[in-house]
Amino acid sequence: MNRLISSLLAALDKGLTLANPLVAKLWRHLRHPTRRTVAWGFAALPVLFVLYVLLLIPFTPGIRDIRKAKIEQPARILSADGKLLAEFKPSNREWVSLKDISPNVVNALIATEDHRFYQHFGLDWRRTASAALHTFSGDRQGGSTITQQLARNLYPDEIGRAPTLTRKLKEAITAVKIEMLYTKPEILETYLNTVPFLYNAYGIEMAARTYFDKSASDLNVLESATLTGMLKGNSYYNPVLNPERALQRRNTVLAQMVKYGKLTPAAYDTLSRKPLRLDFERQVEPPGPAPHFTQQLRKWLVAWADRNDYNIYSDGLVVRTTIDSRLQTMATQAVTLQGNQLQGIANSAWGTRAGCSADKDLLRTFLRETPDFRAAKDTGLSDDDALKRLLADRQLVQNVCNTKTRVQADFLAMNPRTGEIKAWVGSRDFSEDPFDHVQQARRQPGSTFKPFVYAAAFEAGAKPDDKLPDNPVEIQLTGGEIWKPSDEDEPSGRSISLRDALAYSRNRITAQVMEKVGPNRVAKLARAMGVRDSELDPVPSLALGTSPVTLKEMVSAYGTIANLGTYVEPLMVTRIEDRNGNVLAQFAPATPKRELPADTARTLVDVMRDVVSRGTGASIRTRFGVRGDVAGKTGTTQGNADGWFILIHPQLVAGAWVGFNDSRVTLRSDYWGQGAHSALPIVGDFFQRAQRSRLVDTHVKFDTEQQPGWFAERSARLSDWFQHLFAPAPVQPQKPVVARGQTRRSPVASVKPAETAGTAAPVSEVPEAAGASAVLAEPRALPPLLPVPGSVSGSAPGSAAAPAVGDAVDGETHGGGAPALAPTPTPDDAAPPDAGQGGEGTANGGASN
Known part of the structure; x- marks a missing residue:
């Protein structure tokens, strides 16, 4: 072996000598070092070490980074009124x-x-x-x-x-x-x-x-x-x-x-002799007053900081948001109060204390979907044996039951004029359910989608007092299916105005309107008005809200209605400052974009007023005492899986959704499951608090006065000009001649009592059925979309008079008889027991109002 190594080294020496004599010489010195070579080697080690250290310096944190760490501060999120919402640590x-x-x-x-x-x-x-x-x-x-x-x-x-x-x-x-x-x-x-x-x-x-x-x-x-x-x-x-x-x-x-x-x-x-005495408890970071809002804001802020070379955890940014801490507190309290009340109803309906005893079949379905069931199956058990094992575990059954039957609710309020979000509650309790139902959950909106159908109809030329017959409806679908929307009451054959159809959420009438304007037109209009992220399936049943959407989209779209047809993108942040108060960025409200003609929006707002004055949302006024100029719409999906209510005011739009994370679970009540009794109380409680605190001005009104069109305006000017041109010259009164010696008196006109009674201006009484204010003043090129002859059964704007069989007030019927042509009220959510709530057929996936 030594001889072989010697031969290899000799060959290497010879090869290096032939290739490069200088390298060969260095190689021989390394093989046979002298004392001088060893001394130089030891002397070079510190130099090499210092050089290595110098090379490492650029790869260590710089002076600027260390100074920055010395004053590291997390981003502080502030409300519009200066309250701390969160710190991003x-x-x-x-x-x-x-x-x-x-x-x-x-x-x-x-x-x-x-x-x-x-x-x-x-x-x-x-x-x-x-x-x-x-x-x-x-x-x-x-x-x-x-x-x-x-x-x-x-x-x-x-x-x-x-x-x-x-x-x-x-x-x-x-x-x-x-x-x-x-x-x-x-x-x-x-x-x-x-x-x-x-x-x-x-x-x-x-x-x-x-x-x-x-x-x-x-x-x-x-x-x-x-x-x-x-x-x-x-x-x-x-x-x-x-x-x-x-x-x-x-x-x-x-x-x-x-x-x-x-x-x-x-x-x-x-x-040293004393024992350990711990008082251990995990520390949970407080969620703050608007945790779901700040959760969504963090995602946006991280992207903004990356683009602008800032760190949200250390640069001390101050982010000023649109949230009003007072309105946020009111919204949280309203959601908590109503959520707790509904939870008691759900517990009784489902028998949660006995492990969902009210529906054992659905409980078995839930258990089969758990990881515990799959784990039991992996051990070789059959489906039945695995299910029996899980049913024997009382704690597991109780946990599954409690989780599935936990009532959820969310709420959003925004300023329709600026798009500023004022209150955001994503669930009943962030610590138990951090999932944000406002922006992440997509649920069928039910009848809250109907205003888009009527907006499309009004835009096409329909009038609120146009009528359609309350007859059975059958619509042929692609594939040969037939869609048969229904209401809880039987078809009456009577004519119902569009105003009453929306106020009482009539499914059969809405389906006929949808058939005339077309699903594509309605879907396009809804997207333009604010439902921009969720996919809308342009089928006839879309009229009853079968395409899932988010609450944020719906409130944004209702903001377009409240803003009389102009869409404003929702806004979360107004300004970002550095730790010293210097403004780094400002965010003004987006430029409003006209998506619905102003006259159409005015008509729609006027019709939606009736929903809260005498229709399905009347308890907003009768129960919660909400004052001022407000309008809105209730919504309930098929099987009462989802309850909705959205209220619009010139200064604030607020909406709420109530349901369960699993849509197979409902409140099991035709009364409490309706949006007027589940979601409406949240909005009503919130608005009541906001008005009492004077954060919402009850004197502000929607500008729904119809503006004259170009032709009508010029015709009026031309008529005034002709009247002025051909008017007779005024007769100058002759001065009376006063004889000498007489006293001059002022003439007094004597009027006979009979003449006075005959010439006085009569008091004009507009019947509640007139609905005149909703008729467009400007002549339209299109004929009325729904020309059904007969007397008008609408109501005057803002009227709270009883139609048909009485007001629908919080689910009870008040009042008595009605004109023959008035519709039987079929409230969407505040339905009287004898009127009923409209339902939807199963074709195309059902959602009722």
Whole structure:
């Protein structure tokens, strides 16, 4: 073997000599070094080491980054009225100053981790050398100072945690930089506020709350030693899971405090015998007053910060939002109150205490969808045996039942003129259900979609007093199916005006209107008005709200109605500032875009007034006392799976949805399941509070006065001109001749009583059935869309008079007889028991009003 190696080396020497004599000479020196060569080699090592360190400097955090970390602040999210909504922290951490941290913590930390902290400049050479000697002898020890550990905590990505020379050099370089910019107290404060303590607790303050339920300023010697001992290994010395190790490590910290004069030996003897006394509780970051709103805002803000080179966790951004904290509080209270009441009804209906005893078949279906069922099947059990095992687990059955039958609700309010979102509640309780139902959940809107159908009809030339017969409707669908929409009452054959059809949410009439204007036209108009993210299936049943949408889209589209036909994109943020108050960006409301003719929107608003004055949403006024000029629409889907209500006011549009996360679960009540009794009370409670607090002005009205068209305006001007041109000259009265000696008196006209009665202007009474204000003043090129002869059965705008068999007030019928041609009221959600609620056939997926 030696002979073979010698032969190879000889061949290599010969080859190098032939190829490059200089390299060959260097090679021979390396094989047979002289004393001089060895000396030069040792002398070059420090130079190479210094060069390597210099090369690493650009790959460590810069001075700017370290200064930035020194004043790191999370983004603060403020409401429009200046209240704090949230802080975007990278972790569950609360920064406290060094003076608010117990001196026991500082003494324990310095004695254990870095007893020469105040003497070194970031690196403790003596400790580093000692740690290296122990490591080489097989007893591995750490030699990092507190400053080096801080460098690791602040810049884990740049420095890394691998046990390599490169990492240690980067750590040392960064520590020196930190010492150049930070004072010793600042280093201690920053370190204690950034060190992790498990259970999503970062910093000494959150650690004190998590393990001892107290503030960092109140920690005693034992508690300080316990937390300091965790720094060597959080998991290994976890006092919750490994109390014996934690106790031993705590006593080691106490011994170090004795060694460096921070604790007397007598105190150590007493304290070391005491057990661990934890008061453990995980710290949950408070969600804030508008958690779902800030959750959506965080996504938008992260994208904005990336585009503009900002960090939402450290740059101290101040984000001013459109949310009104007062309206947000009112909305949260309304959702909580109504949600709790409905939950009691759901518990009784489903028998939740007995594990959904009211519907065992559906419960079995739920159990088959659980991971526990799949796990039981994986063990080789049959379907029946796996189901029996799950049914025997009472706790599992109860949990599944409670989860499935938990009532959910959401709410959104916005200013229709500016698009500013004023209140956003995504669920009943963010901690139990962080899923945002406002923007993420898509549910069938039911009859709240009908205003788009009538808007398309009015745009095509229909009038609110146009009538259609209440006859059975059969519409041929693609594929040969027949759609038969229905109401709860039987077809009466009577003519019903479009105004009454929308006020009482008549499905058969709405289906006929949809057939005339066309599903494509309605879908296009709804998208233009605000339903822009969800897909709308242009089929006839779309008239009854069969395509799932979000509450945010619906409120935005109703904002277009309230804004008299102009769409304004929803707005969440008005301004972003830096930590010093300098404005970085401003966000003005989007330019309004005309999506519905103004006259059409005025007509639609006027008709929708009847929904809350005498129709399905009448309890807004009778129960909640909401005043002012408001309009709206209720909605309930087939099987009462979803309840909706949206109310519009010139200053505020508010909508609510109520249901369950699983649409197979309902309130099992034809009364409580309707939108007028599930969702409407949320909006009513909110508006009532807002009006009482004068955050909504009850005197502001919709501008629904119809403006004369071009032709009518010029005709009126021409008529006035002709009247002025051909009017007879006024007769000058002759002065009476007064004879000499007579007294001059003013003439007095004598009027006979009979003449007075005959010439007085008669009082014009407009019948409630006239509905005249909704007729467009401008002549239309198109003939009326629905010309059904007969007397008009609408009502005057704003009228609360009883139609047909009486007002639909919160589900009860009041009042008596009606004209023969008036429709039988079929309220959508506030339906009287004898009137009924419209339903929809099963073709094309049913959703009723």
